[in-house]
Amino acid sequence: MKEFEEPFQIIAPDGTCRSDLDPNLEEDALLNLYRMMVLTRAVDTTSVILQRQGKIGFYVPSTGEEAAQIGSAYALEPSDLIVAAYREPGAAFLRGMPVERLYHQACGNAKDLLKGRQMPSHFGDGSVNFVPASSPVGTQIPIAVGAAWASKMKKDGRVTLVYFGDGATSQGDFHTGMNFAGVYRVPIVLFCKNNQWAISCPFSKQTASGSIHIKAMAYGFEGRQVDGNDVLAVYVATQQAVAKARRGGGPTLLEVLTYRIGPHSTSDDPRRYRDQAEVDLWKQKDPIDRFRIYLEQKGLWCKEDDERLCAEAEAHAKEAFDVAENTPMPPVESLFEDVYETPTWNLKEQDEFARLKVGQT
Ligand SMILES: Cc1ncc(C[n+]2csc(CCOP(=O)(O)OP(=O)(O)O)c2C)c(N)n1
Numbered sequence: 001m002k003e004f005e006e007p008f009q010i011i012a013p014d015g016t017c018r019s020d021l022d023p024n025l026e027e028d029a030l031l032n033l034y035r036m037m038v039l040t041r042a043v044d045t046t047s048v049i050l051q052r053q054g055k056i057g058f059y060v061p062s063t064g065e066e067a068a069q070i071g072s073a074y075a076l077e078p079s080d081l082i083v084a085a086y087r088e089p090g091a092a093f094l095r096g097m098p099v100e101r102l103y104h105q106a107c108g109n110a111k112d113l114l115k116g117r118q119m120p121s122h123f124g125d126g127s128v129n130f131v132p133a134s135s136p137v138g139t140q141i142p143i144a145v146g147a148a149w150a151s152k153m154k155k156d157g158r159v160t161l162v163y164f165g166d167g168a169t170s171q172g173d174f175h176t177g178m179n180f181a182g183v184y185r186v187p188i189v190l191f192c193k194n195n196q197w198a199i200s201c202p203f204s205k206q207t208a209s210g211s212i213h214i215k216a217m218a219y220g221f222e223g224r225q226v227d228g229n230d231v232l233a234v235y236v237a238t239q240q241a242v243a244k245a246r247r248g249g250g251p252t253l254l255e256v257l258t259y260r261i262g263p264h265s266t267s268d269d270p271r272r273y274r275d276q277a278e279v280d281l282w283k284q285k286d287p288i289d290r291f292r293i294y295l296e297q298k299g300l301w302c303k304e305d306d307e308r309l310c311a312e313a314e315a316h317a318k319e320a321f322d323v324a325e326n327t328p329m330p331p332v333e334s335l336f337e338d339v340y341e342t343p344t345w346n347l348k349e350q351d352e353f354a355r356l357k358v359g360q361t
């Protein structure tokens with residue numbers, strides 16, 4: 001099936017910019033977007049090494065998907081809600097979640113807001129309106145649509161943005177959520193990061209449609225395809241969808257084209273199912289390189305700035321992990337909290353047994 005139009009793009013891969021589409025962000029804002037992308041990459045690289053060293057158990061890398069995360073999160077108000085998949089740490093950092101929090105969660109220590117009860121990389125932070133990932137693929141979509149529906153009923157002016165992957169669009173939850181969002185015209189941005197793979201399943205096997213964004217038409221609202229390696233295009237497209245949702249115009253499906261450069265997770269070896277040539281092709285479209293060239297061409301950035309920033313970002317990630325590594329584990333009795341207001345006799349018994357085991361009686 002033929003595409004209807006080219007994906008929305010503002011910065012071309014060679015860094016040149018469509019001046020008629022440039023949102024003309026202030027210098028500080030542009031540099032902030034770049035810093036957040038570099039920080040996200042540094043946390044990724046550090047985390048994969050930490051996992052290989054056995055210091056954390058599991059990590060979901062998002063290398064190559066930084067523009068998609070940062071550009072979209074930047075288009076929201078702090079009071080808007082993000083319902084995440086599991087590959088959006090950059091969106092959480094942009095909102096103000098400290099990097100330490102990601103590592104507290106990866107370690108399941110006493111400062112982990114989720115008390116060690118979620119898989120690593122499934123962090124969240126209520127203080128920045130960032131809902132933890134829901135591991136079964138696509139289940140976050142109806143949850144997000146429900147939250148957006150609540151906003152519509154309460155008239156609180158909040159927009160919800162939900163992240164999901166190309167693979168999630170084959171789940172019933174995607175279609176349920178899309179249908180409900182369309183019928184009730186809820187204030188939501190359905191943000192599909194089409195990174196071309198769902199673990200080992202390529203996009204060509206995911207759908208017989210030519211694209212994902214055209215599916216919105218069947219549900220009665222706008223779908224739009226965006227170059228996901230162009231941070232300004234992602235920002236502008238998301239910002240327009242958010243503005244539309246806020247003024248009562250209902251949902252938008254954004255299909256944001258990007259690529260999962262790394263493995264699905266640290267438990268995966270993509271060499272077993274995809275060609276390195278494809279990865280190399282996408283590496284040439286690196287979102288960070290593209291934005292750096294744009295900033296250089298504007299005279300806002302140079303090689304020395306970049307070296308300094310990359311070193312700082314790497315140090316930031318490592319220091320954040322050191323803090324988490326040196327934080328004690330939660331007390332054993334926390335295992336039994338948050339289930340019943342009054343613990344049942346068998347939980348009390350197990351609590352006593354667990355304390356005995358670790359010598360806390
Ligand atoms: C219902 C369900 N089926 C299978 C899995 C295993 N699984 C985890 S992630 C994933 C692929 C999801 O791909 P996609 O939606 O494209 O997101 P991406 O990982 O590429 O960001 C699968 C099959 C799961 N977590 N839940």
Ligand SMILES: [Mg+2]
Nearest residue numbers: 165166197198
């Ligand atoms: Mg995918």
